[in-house]
Amino acid sequence: MAPEFIPAAKPIIGDEERAAVDRVLRSGMIAQGPEVKTFEQEFAEHFVQGRTTVAVNSGTSGQHLGLLAAGVGPGDEVIVPSFTFAATGNSVALTGAKPVFVDIEPDFFTLDPEAVRAAITPRTKGIMPVHLYGHPFLVDQIEAIAQEHGLAIYEDAAQAHGASWDGRPVGTLGAFAMFSLYPTKNMTSGEGGMVTCSTEEIARQLRLLRNQGMETQYANEVIGFNTRMTDIHAAIGRVQLAKVDGWTARRQRNAAALNAGLAEIDGVRTPKVHENAVHVYHQYTVRLDAGERDRIHTALKEEHSVGSGVYYPTPNHRLPSLAHFAPGLDLPETERAAREVLSLPVHPSLTEGDLERIVTAVAAVVRAGR
Numbered sequence: 317m318a319p320e321f322i323p324a325a326k327p328i329i330g331d332e333e334r335a336a337v338d339r340v341l342r343s344g345m346i347a348q349g350p351e352v353k354t355f356e357q358e359f360a361e362h363f364v365q366g367r368t369t370v371a372v373n374s375g376t377s378g379q380h381l382g383l384l385a386a387g388v389g390p391g392d393e394v395i396v397p398s399f400t401f402a403a404t405g406n407s408v409a410l411t412g413a414k415p416v417f418v419d420i421e422p423d424f425f426t427l428d429p430e431a432v433r434a435a436i437t438p439r440t441k442g443i444m445p446v447h448l449y450g451h452p453f454l455v456d457q458i459e460a461i462a463q464e465h466g467l468a469i470y471e472d473a474a475q476a477h478g479a480s481w482d483g484r485p486v487g488t489l490g491a492f493a494m495f496s497l498y499p500t501k502n503m504t505s506g507e508g509g510m511v512t513c514s515t516e517e518i519a520r521q522l523r524l525l526r527n528q529g530m531e532t533q534y535a536n537e538v539i540g541f542n543t544r545m546t547d548i549h550a551a552i553g554r555v556q557l558a559k560v561d562g563w564t565a566r567r568q569r570n571a572a573a574l575n576a577g578l579a580e581i582d583g584v585r586t587p588k589v590h591e592n593a594v595h596v597y598h599q600y601t602v603r604l605d606a607g608e609r610d611r612i613h614t615a616l617k618e619e620h621s622v623g624s625g626v627y628y629p630t631p632n633h634r635l636p637s638l639a640h641f642a643p644g645l646d647l648p649e650t651e652r653a654a655r656e657v658l659s660l661p662v663h664p665s666l667t668e669g670d671l672e673r674i675v676t677a678v679a680a681v682v683r684a685g686r
């Protein structure tokens with residue numbers, strides 16, 4: 317009998333989430349209302365030391381509207397990594413600004429500070445680093461560059477709920493930060509996004525843009541969207557918020573077990589953590605030999621029923637949608653990472669038996685190719 321499949325990611329939804337949805341449905345108030353407001357406040361207290369937060373219907377909306385609220389628009393450039401989910405560059409492009417793709421540093425897969433410096437032009441308005449896989453970007457160096465050149469930082473914290481740098485929580489480091497609440501992220505509201513804001517003015521602009529440009533009903537001040545979160549989603553998010561720290565601790569323990577199990581296997585390079593960083597392991601990502609990665613990915617699934625994921629196989633500056641922003645651009649570390657990375661299951665539902673199976677499977681599959 318084939319062993320049970322271990323998925324690469326697994327959202328955890330319990331009786332409390334179901335009860336919370338039922339409570340909202342029975343109340344008759346299901347669009348944006350009191351649950352959203354409470355969720356915003358609880359999220360702020362939990363993760364970002366009370367910064368003002370604005371809930372929206374997705375991380376991508378939050379990132380797009382955050383950029384608009386921060387004044388990014390046509391004629392501006394925003395420096396972004398190419399090694400990320402397409403939403404990062406998309407949100408810049410959607411404002412009419414130009415995403416300027418730069419390379420990553422090889423240790424933590426985050427923006428390379430020297431590459432950022434080299435990409436600055438008179439049109440650069442800000443830098444949008446990604447806390448990729450749940451590991452914060454190189455905050456000290458990127459902040460120093462931003463300060464030196466008078467640039468804003470916009471955080472893509474989609475994958476990094478609870479991560480921190482030198483004791484400073486992610487989500488408190490930029491003009492705004494976006495957290496995604498998509499089902500596979502470290503916590504979910506179904507779909508959703510939370511934006512943390514450094515100023516009340518950015519928060520006010522975000523609230524306007526989220527709701528047709530209205531603060532007062534039918535007194536529309538600016539041209540806006542409908543990107544409101546529903547109370548149904550907020551109720552799920554509030555329950556998840558009470559559980560996320562326990563899940564993060566599980567992710568960190570799972571990562572430690574995988575590190576220990578995989579350390580001695582030639583051809584597997586386990587993830588590094590910067591000494592200033594708290595990593596929340598949205599993904600546990602190893603590097604493999606480029607020529608072996610796809611074979612290992614397939615064999616884990618087909619021979620061992622172990623799921624894994626490639627995040628991300630195509631650098632954003634090579635995507636058909638975004639390539640026109642960067643004709644002929646060569647980002648060697650980005651290209652190398654795209655060929656070498658494989659994310660193994662690290663989610664909180666894994667048992668000790670699952671972790672042993674993952675280690676044994678990776679060891680067997682990697683050795684078979686040597």
Ligand SMILES: *Cc1c(COP(=O)(O)O)cnc(C)c1O
Pocket residue numbers: 374375376377400401403404446472474475496497498508509
């Ligand atoms: C998930 C994700 C987003 C977008 O969030 P959604 O909630 O899916 O819209 C943006 N950036 C990164 C790095 C992500 O992982």
